[in-house]
Amino acid sequence: MINMRIAKENVISWKWIFALVPIILFSFSNRHSINYLEEKHKVTANIWDFILSTLNDPYLMVYYIFPLIVFISTVYINRTFDYTKLIRLGSYKNWIFTKIKQLFLMDLYFICLFFGSILLATINTPLSMEWSELAKINEQSNAVLYTLQFNFSNPFVAMVLQIALFLLTLITVQFVICILYAIYKKQLVLHLLNILLFVLGIFSFKIFPASIPPFLVIPNYLLLYHGVERFNSTIMPFVSMILILGITTLIANNIDKNRSIVRQFLTKNYSIIIYSLLCLLGIWFNVERYANGEFSIGDIFTGTFFGTTNEMFSLLSFAYYVVVFVGFVYFVQLLLQRYLSEMSFYTMIRYRSMNKWFLSWFPKILKSIIILLGSLFAITISIALFNGIPLTLSDNWFQMIYQFMVNGFLQLLFYVLLVIIVSLFTQDVFKSFIALLVLTIFMLPGFKLxxxxxxGLNSMGYLMENVSIYSISLTLVGYIVIEIIMLLILINKKDYTL
Structure with missing residues (x-):
């Protein structure tokens, strides 16, 4: 039944045999390299050395296999698209999922042919279900096998996971291709995607610096050993790709809905999306920067939200602090602008007093502060765990959580109240945000006073100085009390101008 459907849809072709010739030649060339290592170290390789080293070769997979399958998928989707079939299926959603099933069968057939080509080069090699002595040799020319045997107890498991990761990546890319074709109906868009993936694969493999976040590196999702090494985790390559696949599936499920709604959502929330991405990239960058050292999760968390202190300053830490915390206050300023613009005599009649009007929306801001701090804490810990960093409690774990959550809450509350006071006093919300930006000057060296x-008193760097975090709390509470008094005077003025 499956074979008949494949034949009917022309999912596979005998012409694929020609595509196997380079794979066969490469497999025999790889066998020659392994034989050289056998003679050099006086050890014996087994069948898994030949299979896994070929399946995880970056030049073969990134420069040939992956681009070839993506190109074939593009041609197949464009060639088999038919409006009569679309009408029969009833929606673009059904068309996309139908194509994905056919492409999945195509992927399986190609992988079977690929695997068969590799097996041709393993004739007369020992068969064993254990790692060979060759795989345990730690040298640059044997990095693939050594990395895999170090992370997986059995070569068969490594092979299955390699195939699963490659299939998962292929299906995700093919999902994206189908979605783009359903939206634009242009082959040119798909070919541009092919070129982009090919160029990104080359750049991320050879040109991008090692400091670049691993989720931007294409080989990490094609080669198991590459992903395990860069992510420093055996599950992170799968988690990242499953997340992307989940997003594409969600888009495919809603592709028949009015796309103007999506555009409206993106237009309305683009600043929040950009802010969230900057926060996430900053966390990921810092985790990657500290992941290879002897650092605990607490150390990495402190380094990520280090900020500035009286004695230590880093431009990168200062910039990230401004993005995360001052950026949050920017959204509070936008919310405040909306409330002030909507305020009128009818508002006063509804709430009967400025105090009740203020309390109708201010608790939402307090909740958003708690959500922000909790989310940053949870995301940082999760990314660190995904990168293989052990969850060990440091001696100052309570002080670390207190400084981030309690002093972080008090510091953001100070910023928010300051913005509200300046906005009410000047009747100009923009001036309040400018005032806060000016205050960040006092985070710079020589201005700390x-x-x-x-x-910046919630900076995690204070944990590394001889400064009491509880005295920081008292300082912030004192200033917040002063702000509350000023705010009460402002909102209870009898001559307050609406």
Whole structure:
């Protein structure tokens, strides 16, 4: 039944045999390299050495196999698209999932042919279900086998996971191809995607620096050993690709809905999306920067939200602090602008007093502060765990959580109240945000004034100085009390102008 459907849809072709010739030649060339290592180290390789080294070869997979299958998928989707079939299926959603099933069968057939080509080069090699002595040799020319045997107890498991990761990546890319074709109906768009993936694969393999976040590196999703090494985790390559596949599946499920709604959502929330991505990239960058050292999760968390202190300053830490915390206050400023613009005599009649009007929306801001801090904490810990960093409690774990959650809450509350006070006093929300940006100058070296100006006091770097985090709390509470008094005076003015 499956074979008849494949034949009917022309999913596979005898012409694929010609595509196997380079794979066969490469497999025999790889066998020659392994034989050289056998003679050099006086050890014996087994069948898994030949199979896994070929399946995980970056030049073969990134420069040939992956681009070839993606190109064939593109041609197949464009050639088999038919409006009569689309009408019979009833929606683009059904068309996409039908094509994905056919492409999945195509992927399986190609992998079977690929695997058969590799087996031709393993004739007369020992068969064993254990790692060979060759795989345990730690040298640059044997990095693939050594990395795999170090992370997996059995070569068969490594092979299955390699095929699963490659299939998962192929299906995800093919999902994207189908979605783009359903939206644009142009072959040119698909070919541009092919070129982009090919160029990105080359750049991420040979040109991108090692410091680049691993989720941007194409080989990490094609080669098991590459993903395990860069992510420092055996499950992170799968988790990342499953997340992308989940997003594409969600898009495919809603592709028949009015796309103007999606555009409206993106237009309305683009600033929040950009802010969230910057926060996420900053966390990921810092975790990657510290992942290869002897650092605990607490150390990495402190380094990520280091900020500035009286004695230590880093431009990168200062910039990330401004993005995360001052960026959050920017959204509060936008919310405040909306509330002030909607305020009128009818608002006062509805709430009967400025105090009740203020309390109708201010608790939402307090909740959003708690959500922000909790999310940053959970995401940082999760990314660190995914990168294989052990969850060990440091001696100052309570101080670390207190500084981030309690002093972080108090610091953001100070910023928010400051913005509200300046906005109400000047009747200009924009001036309040400018005032906060000006205050960030007191985070720079030479301007700290021994924390007299309460800016950046939630910086995690204070844990590394002889500064009491509880005295920081008292300082922030004192300033917040002053702000509350000023706010009460402002909102209870009898001559307040609406």
């Amino acid at each position: 021994n924390n007299f100006i309460p800016v």
